[in-house]
Amino acid sequence: MAASAVQELGGDQPPTPRKPLIQPGVISFLILVVILGGWELAGRFDLINPFFFSWPSAIAKAAWVMLMNGQLFVDLWFTGYAYLIGVIAACIFGSALGLAMGWWKTFGQIVDPYVVFFSAMPRIALYPVLLMLFGLGDMSRIMIVFIGVLFPVLFNAYVGAKQTPRLLIDVARVFGYSNNKLFLSIVLPSSLPYLMAGFRTGITLGMVLIVVAEFFGGSSGLGREIAITATMYKTPEMYAWLIYTSLAALIIVRATDYLERRALAWT
């Protein structure tokens, strides 16, 4: 075929757009400084009750102590590994089951009523049952994350597999792909946007569940520390734990964003 009909590669560099005078990030930071400064002063001058609200420098000090004596890492690990095991297991199992339900129609119809029933159940309501079954050990926390994350992942995978474009299935069949090969080379990748949406929902829901589960009891963990410091009115420590928990969540959400952008660059 004539190459002339095809676009040429290469060309001039487009001009770079002018940057604004003040970056929005700088303004955000200034607002934070004003809020923290106001809070600090309000706390110091008894404008707010420090018993409930503390003030930033006290919270920062509490946070610093936890960081230096290593208590932060003990709890981060305790919560983190149960969370990760639960989330990863749920993402793998939920994706596989959901895709299979969407692709093999009869299988989907058989499993569907069970999925609908369990997904309607408020997940945290299961925690007392899990505690009874598994005790206060890691297993009950892993299971609550697993069950909680499983359903959003499964539902999205189910929808994703059902939405596999007819055209792409035809393409694979014409080129000689069997039904099973087609599942891996067409159904799985074309469902990836749905899977990622499910992972995102599951990952945030899992964080809520593990923190709430740790309120119930146990030896350590971020949720446990927030609950203990609150009941003991160790207000600066409580806020410090809250901030660390939020930071951990932020890092996980950002990492998910990054993975999603990488995985879905083709869309």
Add this chain to the structure above:
Amino acid sequence: MNDFLTIDKIHKSFPARESYLKVLDGITLRQGEGEVVAIVGASGSGKTTLLRIVAGLEQPDTGAVALRGKPVTGPGPERAMVFQQFGLLPWLNVLDNILFGLRPAGLTKDEAEERTHDAIARVGLTGFEKFMPKELSGGMQQRVGIARALAVRPALMLCDEPFASVDTLTRQTMQTDLQKVVRETATSVLLVTHDIEEAIFLGDRVIVFSSRPGRVMEEIPITLPKTRDHSVRTLSEFQELREHIWQRLQSKN
């Protein structure tokens, strides 16, 4: 004419509103090796259904299709297809999209890559191997679709309205280019289109299809020179054929 592709008394109906809609009513066709047969008909004339039956994507209610005497019962590597909506896998780049079509053939890695690069060169996409489908224009995406079909070195290439989703300016260039590559590779082509000019320009023979249900109304051998360029469109013979086919498509039978 030899019996490279034989289509015998194909009937096909689809369920519609508690009844059946007959789309193909006793289609019988012969195609010779190396021949380009263009089926032209209105939308709903069942021509795409016929192509899908030849591809093995659908089964006829009655009737049979055979390629080189071998009955068609499902898809096979001796038949490749070019789709109206291109059908590129959006998560694979140009190179991998073409390799995708070759994977079931079980070629060695070197041979698969050699064939892929050959096909890419033939459709004029050299330099675009790493591009993703979304980065290409419609015309270029269809070039990938054609390269993917060429790479499997099919005995018969099935083209389903290959340029219907490409803008008019690009379409004529691509028709010229497709014709060139088909002649170079001596590929037999069964093409389906609603574009009368496309059918005449590309076909050695044009089959005029009636609508609802699809029937063969007329077979017209095209006596224009085998290798054609854009200028054949201005020949009076071309114009007369176009007018004749247009009249046939207007008449109901």
